[in-house]
Amino acid sequence: MRCWMIGTMALALLAAGCGRQDAPPAAPEPAATPVANGPAALPESPTVKAIKRRGRLNCGVHQGLVGFAYTDNRGQWRGFDVDFCRATAAAVLGDANAVRFVPLSAAERFAALNDGRIDVLWRNSSWTMTRDAGEGFVFAGVNYYDGxxxxxxxxxxxxxxxxxxxxxxxxxxxxxxxxxxxxxxxxxxxxxxxxxxxxxxxxxxxxxxxxxxxxxxxxxxxxxxxxxxxxxxxxxxxxxxxxKEPLGPVLKAGDERWAATVRWTLNALMLAEELGVTRESADDLAKTATDPRVRRLLGAEGDFGPMLGLSKTWARDAVSAVGNYGEIFERNLGSQSALDLDRGLNAQWNARPAGLIYGLPIR
CATH class of the missing domain: 3.40.190.10 (Periplasmic binding protein-like II)
Structure with missing residues (x-):
């Protein structure tokens, strides 16, 4: 009996060994690939969905401030903040003219955000702790340093x-x-x-x-x-x-991806000036540029727009529509305008003399 059991065990071990020799090696587990809509990604923006559904951006602006937001003698909206509204529309919809401008007083502006009458407030509004931490509004950046x-x-x-x-x-x-x-x-x-x-x-x-x-x-x-x-x-x-009056775009809290969209549109315009990308050169540079920073900005390399639910050319569309930050400044507030303001603190960080404008890296 004992000999039979030993023989049986030996046969089993031999068979297992032969099985290991004949079977192909197990393939390694594939590495997990991060995807844009994975659990770590920002949720889809209800604001962007609403903007795309209606086909226009509702942008809150000043009722009438020369240089920043005003209507010309043909009834067309002009100004520094107006151009940022148009750039945002171009980034989201591919059309800088797909904007409904909503003129608001200082007393009305934040209520209009809370009520959903506007998607973003591009109106000279100061970023303060009360508005940010106390009232819960989201400031997407600073587009003008004032006092x-x-x-x-x-x-x-x-x-x-x-x-x-x-x-x-x-x-x-x-x-x-x-x-x-x-x-x-x-x-x-x-x-x-x-x-x-x-x-x-x-x-x-x-x-x-x-x-x-x-x-x-x-x-x-x-x-x-x-x-x-x-x-x-x-x-x-x-x-x-x-x-100190740091002025910038304001949004209603609760839509992180929309806040990121406005934030990165602003930074793209700042970065475009730093990298020498202009309204006239943006399309050509998208084809000919070798600088990876320029290629990423203009959508020739990487998938940065899709991170926000936008097209790959979102930043190029914005720059092509209104120009880079410096072009927007000079046209509305600087040497080409009636105000003729110096860049001052609103010069690029690497200018001489240096200012505070510093575009965050797209990478």
Whole structure:
């Protein structure tokens, strides 16, 4: 019996050994390939779906601020923020004209986001902790670094806003300007008389009527206001900067992929200037460029647009529509405009002198 069991076990082991020799080696497990719609990817954007379904972007803008958002004598919207609206539409829809501009006052702008009347607010709005952490809005970046200043009549011969003791200062309600002016004078122990208006235009008109001794707002807004006063050369913006005002696009919280879409559209325009990609050269460079950074930006290499649910040419479409950041600036605010503002802090990070504009890498 024992001999039979030993023989049986030997036969089994021999058979197993022969099986191992005859069977092909097991193929290695394939490495997992990440996919765009995998569990780590951002969920599909309901905002982008809604924009594509209706065929247009609803973009909140200023009611009328020269250089930033205004209608020309043909009723066409123009301006720095307007061009960013058009660039966003081009990135999402491939059509820079597929935009409905929604003019909003300072008091209306955030309610319009919450109510869903607009998809994005491209209106000179300051990124503050209260708006970000307290009220829960999402700022997708900074497209203009500004500061609050003071516009006064040249005839007053003032050298500084600290000389405005007892002065009437026009400000707009519902904006950071009112609080900043109060902080500026209180921190210096200076008495002043705030004269508050519902809109920036009303505050400017009151100053023009001499109902105020000074008008306080973002320096860019003061430069715009001065161009429409009765005698622009009779007014001067004082050198004092009362606050930091980082202005940029605002979105309703809860749609991370839409926030990423606006953020990367803004960065693509900044990066295009840094890399020398212009409105005129974008299409040609997509075919001829050898710099991998340019090729990725223009969709000739990689699948960066599809990460956002957009086409591969999303950034090229935006640049081809309105130009790079520098072109947008010069046309609306800089040397080609009535405002003739210096780039200042809004120069590229590697310019001379350097500014704060720094496009994040597409890679």
């Amino acid at each position: 609050q200043g003071f516009l006064v009549r040249r005839a007053l011969n003032l050298n500084s806003a600290t000389e405005l003791t007892g002065a009437r200062v026009c400000v707009q309600s519902g904006s950071t300007s009112q609080a900043n002016a109060a902080d500026y004078f209180r921190s210096r122990g200076i008495e002043y008389r705030p004269v508050v208006f519902d809109t920036e235009e009303a505050a400017r008109d009151a100053y023009n009527r001499e109902d105020c001794d000074a008008f306080s707002a973002d320096i860019s807004a003061l430069a715009a206001a001065r161009t429409v006063l009765s005698n622009p050369n009779e007014h001067v913006i004082l050198s004092d900067v009362a606050s």
